[in-house]
Amino acid sequence: MNVTPYIFWFLSVWALFSALMMVTSRNPVYSVLWLISTFFAISGHYILLNAQFLAVVNIIVYAGAIMVLFLFVIMLMNLNKETEPQKNRWLKLVGALAGGCLLLVLVAALKDAELKSQQAMVGAGSIGLIKVLGKELFTRYVVPFEISSLLFLSAMVGAAVIGKKEITHQNS
Amino acid sequence: MNMLAIDIWFIIEKVALIATIIGLSFFIAMYTTYAERKVAAWLQDRRGPNRAGPFGLFQPLADGGKLFFKEEIIPLTSNRFLFILGPALAMITALITSTVIPWGASYVDGTTNIALQVADVDMGILVVFGIVSVGVYGIMIGGWSSNNKFSLMAAIRGASQMVSYELPMGLALIAVLLMTGSLKMSAIVSHQIEHGWHIFYQPLGFIIFFVCALAECNRTPFDLPEAENELNFGYHQEYSSMKLGFYLFAEYINMFISSAVMATLYFGGYDIPFVNESTWGLSPLLFSAMSFAVLMAKVLFFLFVFIWIRWTIPRFRYDQLMNLGWKKLIPLALVNMLLTAALTLWLNN
Incomplete structure (x- = not known):
């Protein structure tokens, strides 16, 4: 007896339910907690695919x-039902439209994908283990890896600059 | 690798092991509270608890009984579900961490091989980090759902402190991983058995790790979330009865687990120093039991150091805490990491 499909269905239901609850929750703190629950479900999926490094780093x-940090901001902003800003109806409409566009793009991209040859190996393979992943990242994909780290560095410098600006503004 | 097929003996073995470790965690945490009060009394020239049982040994049981029978109060303005979830999360995250720690040498007798470790996963120490980073939520949820400004302030303090100190901790850890070349806890221990303890190669890394462990466990001098003279009581101010007990208990379990992690990473785990015990020809059961006892001795020593520091060093100010973390420990840990990387590269070539 193989329990993998059951675990897969359990994790999928968990992830989808959490994601739905995250979107529909009225209280923003609940939304954040449901999002965390979604991340755990997705980490479970990674473990099923034996991508242990990805699973742990995701967590x-x-x-x-x-x-x-999200929870920090939301807790300190003290968002309640009473203080919730009234959303514009047009804004909701535009949101639904944008979401629909995203769905369209995803469906269009996945429509021609070959499922049979691209099927993931479950609980097997060593590509998700840290040794293989590290070698791949630092040999074959070293240039994109370094470029993305430069991107992170620029984001960090940007954050530091914005933070500094605030302080000098207060002092003057 | 069909790791998900059900093997009934495997499950029984693991369940027994998990139950033992959880029971042990509770027992040690219980008697750490006793040790805390005894050591405090000793350092302050008092007697400490000495009424319940011989030498006051039943004091933790009396405390536990008191907490269980106290009135359970849930504030009306609090968020009921999250209020209960908070201490539960704190306890769960404190207990899960013990899964990847090797508690002793494997019991090898003929074909049976029972590892004294619940899961020797490839990610090993990263799993500990993952769970520790999730441990913040117990404090944050508890503090926020109490609907009390002091609790919220304490929770925010605790969370920012833990997030800040995870960084130097991780950087100090990278130096250890550079030496072992593996994240597996069992590999880290066997590397130390072969090449000597990491504390001799990584003294700076160990000091950084230890300071960060103090901060992660919210122990003095970093117990800002529980600074009672600034915050009344801390993030668990609104809690009573066993929910408060869970928060306090989780702290002691965290101390126990972080002592075990430090002993495993830097002090050779279950290795006996200076001798090669595998050549003594001991019976497998005795051998495993002895290695477990050695690890426990190291853990108890670290617990004593935790308590010793608590009753010796006064609390930091909050800005001092942040300065120490971000401006001193992180650069130090980075230098340590770079030096180790350069030396490892040089020696391996």
């Missing part, structure tokens, strides 16, 4: 660091 970076 450390997204669930453990980025969402903490």
Whole structure:
């Protein structure tokens, strides 16, 4: 008996349910918590594919660091139902339109994808392990890797510059 | 690799191991509270708890009983579900971390090979980091859902402190991983058994790691989230009964686990120093038991150091804490990492 399909369905239902709850929750703090739950479900999917590094890093970076900052901001802003700004009806319409466009693009991109030859290996393969991943990143993909790290550096410098500006403004 | 096929003996073995480790965590955490008060008394020239049982040994049981029977109060303005979720999360994250720690040498007898480790995953130490980084939510959710400004301030302090100190901790860890070349906890221990303990190669890395571990466990001198003279009581101010007990207990379990992690990463895990115990020809059971006892001795020593520091060093100010983390520990850890990387490259060529 193989339990992998059951785990897959469980994780999929979990991820979709959490994602739906994240979007539909009234309380923004609940939204953040549901999003964290979604990240955990996705990490479970990574583990099913034996991409252990991706799974753990997803939890450390997204669930453990980025969402903490989200939660910080939302908790301090103290958003309540009473203070929730009234949303413009046109804004909602435009949002739905934009979401529909994204769906269209995704469907169009995936329509011709060959599912049979691209099927993922479940619980097998070593591509997700840190040794293989590191070698690939630093040999074959070293240039894109370095470029993306430059991108991060520029974002960091930008954040530092914006933060500094605030301080000098207050002092003057 | 069909790791998901069900093997009933495998599951029984692991469940027994998990139950033992959780029971052990609770037991050690219980008696760490006793040790905390005894050591505090010793350092302050007092007697400490000495009424319940011989030498006050039943004091933790009395405390636990008291917490269980206290009135359970959930503030009306609080967010009920999250209020209960907070301490539960704190406890769960504290307990899960023990899964990847090797608690002793494997029991090898003929064909049976029982590893004293719940899961020896390829990611090893990164799993610990992942769970520790999630551990912030217990504090944040508890503090926010109490609907109390002091609790919220404490929760924000705790979270920012933990996020800040994870960085130098990770950087100090990278130096260790550069030496071992593997993230597996078992590989880290066996590397130390062969080449000597990491503390001799990574003294600076260990100091950084230790300081960060103090901050991650919210221990003095970094117990800003529980600074009672600034925040009344801290993030668990509105909690009573066993929910408060869970928060306090989770802190002691975190101390226990981080002591075990430090012993594993820098002090050779279950290795006995200066001798090669595998040549003594001990029976497999005795061998495993002895390695476990050695690890426990190291863990108890670290627990003592945690307590010792608490009753010796006064609390930092909040800006001092942030300065230490971001302006001193991170550059130090980066230099340590670069030096280790350069030396490893040089020696390996």
